[in-house]
Amino acid sequence: MKLLNAAILALGLGALAACGHTGGRTVELPGGGPADTDQHQNDNQRPNMVERMLGQDDRSNAGPCPLMGVLYEGARKVEFAQPGQERYANIAYTAEMEGVHGLCRYVDADPITMSMDVDMEFGRGPASTSDRHRYRYWVAVTRRGVAPIAKQFFDVDVHFEGANPVMRHTETIDHIVIPRANATTSGENFEILVGFDLTPDEIAFNRAGKRFRIDAANPPAPNAGPNTTPPPQQ
Numbered sequence: 001m002k003l004l005n006a007a008i009l010a011l012g013l014g015a016l017a018a019c020g021h022t023g024g025r026t027v028e029l030p031g032g033g034p035a036d037t038d039q040h041q042n043d044n045q046r047p048n049m050v051e052r053m054l055g056q057d058d059r060s061n062a063g064p065c066p067l068m069g070v071l072y073e074g075a076r077k078v079e080f081a082q083p084g085q086e087r088y089a090n091i092a093y094t095a096e097m098e099g100v101h102g103l104c105r106y107v108d109a110d111p112i113t114m115s116m117d118v119d120m121e122f123g124r125g126p127a128s129t130s131d132r133h134r135y136r137y138w139v140a141v142t143r144r145g146v147a148p149i150a151k152q153f154f155d156v157d158v159h160f161e162g163a164n165p166v167m168r169h170t171e172t173i174d175h176i177v178i179p180r181a182n183a184t185t186s187g188e189n190f191e192i193l194v195g196f197d198l199t200p201d202e203i204a205f206n207r208a209g210k211r212f213r214i215d216a217a218n219p220p221a222p223n224a225g226p227n228t229t230p231p232p233q234q
Helices: 049-053 200-207
Strands: 003-005 025-028 067-070 076-080 091-105 112-124 132-143 148-159 166-178 190-196
Touching (some): 112 132, 112 190
Parallel strands (some): 003 166
Antiparallel strands (some): 132 190
């Protein structure tokens, strides 16, 4: 079970989340309308603690869910066996985040609780030395347009089975907790961002717009040279 808890960093959030490409969608549970549309206006209509623990709370969310997305410069990882040789035959391992989607829940002045799935694809290149590899990624909670208020790292151990050089995997973050100063603090004040843990060279590679991707169906031949087949006679 993977958990991310921002509650210890709640100090300073009373006024009320580096935005990259959003690869997924945000799903609100069970509603998402503003607080004044809550159907349970009276205290005797509100679920008690036991009912809430049993999931018998059908009130709408107090506001929209936080935005979820993949930071552009952290969305891909290309590891080369030999530094400085940026060619396909020198690729050891690759990784790419394909999308983020999740659920959130908050009513009254409760903290925002979320679960989130991150879809990933991993590749084993021609220069790899093992069928197992460990990748590290991070999840950050930020206030909108402000530095992260909580960031946590996780590892994914990937086993490439047989001759297949590509593996797909979904990472689940079971429990994200974001504190709110009061009942008027909306989830839209926050962002949940994800990305791979990269070296400075890997960040520069991504920022330059370069990319290599392992193709399970038709990988380029290692050290392939130019096509020397003569053109057909007219």
